[in-house]
Amino acid sequence: EAALPPSALTVLEVLEEGGFEAWCVGGFVRDALLGRPLHDVDVATDARWQEAQSLFAAAGLRTHETGVAHGTLTVVAGGEPLEVTTYRVDGPYGDGRHPDAVSFSTSIEEDLARRDYTVNALAYHPQRGLLDPFGGLADLGAGVLRTVGDPRKRFEEDALRILRGCRFVSQLGFVLEEETWAAAVSQKSLLARVSVERIRAELDGLLCGAHAREALLGCVDVLSFALPELAAMRGFPQATPYHIYDVLEHTAWVVQRVPAEPALRWAALCHDMGKPAAAFTGPDGVGHFYGHAAVSVELARGILERLKAPGALREEVLALVRRHDDVVEATPRSVKRMLGRLGGDPALFRMLCALKRADALAQAPRCAPRAELADELERVLDEVLAADEAFTLAQLAVGGRDVLALGVEPGPTVGAALHAALDAVTDERVPNEAEALRAFLAAWLAGQ
Numbered sequence: 001e002a003a004l005p006p007s008a009l010t011v012l013e014v015l016e017e018g019g020f021e022a023w024c025v026g027g028f029v030r031d032a033l034l035g036r037p038l039h040d041v042d043v044a045t046d047a048r049w050q051e052a053q054s055l056f057a058a059a060g061l062r063t064h065e066t067g068v069a070h071g072t073l074t075v076v077a078g079g080e081p082l083e084v085t086t087y088r089v090d091g092p093y094g095d096g097r098h099p100d101a102v103s104f105s106t107s108i109e110e111d112l113a114r115r116d117y118t119v120n121a122l123a124y125h126p127q128r129g130l131l132d133p134f135g136g137l138a139d140l141g142a143g144v145l146r147t148v149g150d151p152r153k154r155f156e157e158d159a160l161r162i163l164r165g166c167r168f169v170s171q172l173g174f175v176l177e178e179e180t181w182a183a184a185v186s187q188k189s190l191l192a193r194v195s196v197e198r199i200r201a202e203l204d205g206l207l208c209g210a211h212a213r214e215a216l217l218g219c220v221d222v223l224s225f226a227l228p229e230l231a232a233m234r235g236f237p238q239a240t241p242y243h244i245y246d247v248l249e250h251t252a253w254v255v256q257r258v259p260a261e262p263a264l265r266w267a268a269l270c271h272d273m274g275k276p277a278a279a280f281t282g283p284d285g286v287g288h289f290y291g292h293a294a295v296s297v298e299l300a301r302g303i304l305e306r307l308k309a310p311g312a313l314r315e316e317v318l319a320l321v322r323r324h325d326d327v328v329e330a331t332p333r334s335v336k337r338m339l340g341r342l343g344g345d346p347a348l349f350r351m352l353c354a355l356k357r358a359d360a361l362a363q364a365p366r367c368a369p370r371a372e373l374a375d376e377l378e379r380v381l382d383e384v385l386a387a388d389e390a391f392t393l394a395q396l397a398v399g400g401r402d403v404l405a406l407g408v409e410p411g412p413t414v415g416a417a418l419h420a421a422l423d424a425v426t427d428e429r430v431p432n433e434a435e436a437l438r439a440f441l442a443a444w445l446a447g448q
C-alpha cells in the first residue's frame, strides 16, 4: 500500500472534512505502486475549484488558480504544490487535441474514464484503498499500456496520447498492448494536430527514459511521423568491420548508454543520422562514411529547429554531433585543441567523452579500447584545467589591441593572428605570456 506524503493527506483531509470526496490519482498512484520515485501529486475531487479554494483558505493553505477553466487549482501544503482537479467529463474533441468544453462531474469513475491509459486511471485513498475500474492494477503488474476504452477513439480525441504512450514505454519499460499499438500506428498522422512544443516535451521524456532503447526500436513506426529521419536509419546496414548493428539499433544503444540529459540524449540520437546519406562502398567492398558527422549536424539542426528547441540545447547538441567522431588523443595538446573547438566549455567536453564512450561500446568488441580512451581524455582534461592553461581566445594573454598595435588594419587578419597565437600556445610552442606572444605575433604577421 502506498504511503501518502503528509501534504497529500492534508489536502484530502481538508476537502473531506468540508463534506467533499477526494482521491489521489494519476502518475503519482501509478509510480507509488511501481515503487518508482514520486514527483507531483494529483488530487481529484467532486468539489468545484471555488469550493476547494475557500476550504483551503480556511485551513490556511495558499492556492493558485493555475487552470481553473478546466477545474484545476494548485494548493501549497507543507511547501509542496499539489494539483487539485474537479471530477471531469470531457466534451467532444473538435480539434483532435483539446475538448471543446469540459463538464464537471460528481463521479470519480467518470473522471477516471476520461484518462488515457488504464495504469493512469487508478485512484487511491488512505481509508478507501485503491479504486481500479479499468483493470489498471493488472496492466501495471503485466507491464502493459492499454487505453481506457477503444484506442482508436481515444487517439482520435487527443493524439498526444499516442506519444505519451511511447514515452511511458521508455520511462516504465512497459509495452503497448496489441490493439493500442495497432491504433497508434494507423493513426500516427493525427500527431500533426499536436503542437511541436508538446511533441518535443514528450520526445525529451522518451529520450531520457531508462528504456529509451526499447522505445526507439519498438515505437519507430510511430516516432517516424515526428522524426522521419529515423526511417532511413532503420535497417541501414553498416558494412564495416567496426559495427555489428544497423544505424538505428546502434543509435538506440548509444542513446541508452549516455547519461540521461536531454542534450546528450538528443546528440546520441542524431550522431549517426547522416550515415545513410553519406555512405558509399569502397573498391574493397567495405562501407565508408566520410563526412557523415557534417551531414548529421544538418539533420539535427533541421529537427531541433522544427521542434523549436531552446537555443542553448540546440548549440550543445550540434557541437556534440559535429565533434563526436573527431580524433582526440589523450595528450594535453590534443585535449586543449578540442576544448577550444568546444568554446572552452569543460562540461561540454565531458559530454563529448560520454558520447564517445557510449559510441565505442555500442560498436564491435574491437572498439572497446576507444571507450577507455574516453576515460583517459577526462583525466587529461582534469590536468589541463588544474594547470589553468589557455584554450580559448579569451584566455590568451594578448588580444585584438595587441595585434592592432603592430600596425594591422582592423579586419579578418586580426582574428587569424590571434587564432595562430592560440594554436601556438595550445601546442606549447609559445608560453601564454604577453611579451612572448607579441614577439610571436610580429613574426607571424611578417610571414603573411
Ligand code: ATP
Pocket: 025, 026, 027, 028, 040, 042, 114, 115, 116, 117, 120, 121, 158, 160, 161
Ligand atoms: P508523469 O507526471 O510521470 O509524466 P502522469 O501520468 O502523471 O505522468 P500528467 O501529465 O502529470 O501525467 O497527467 C496526470 C494524469 O492526467 C495522468 O496520469 C492521466 O490520468 C491524465 N492525463 C494526462 N494527460 C492526458 C491526456 N492527454 N489524455 C487523457 N488523460 C490524461
Ligand code: MG
Pocket: 026, 027, 028, 040, 042
Ligand atoms: Mg504527473
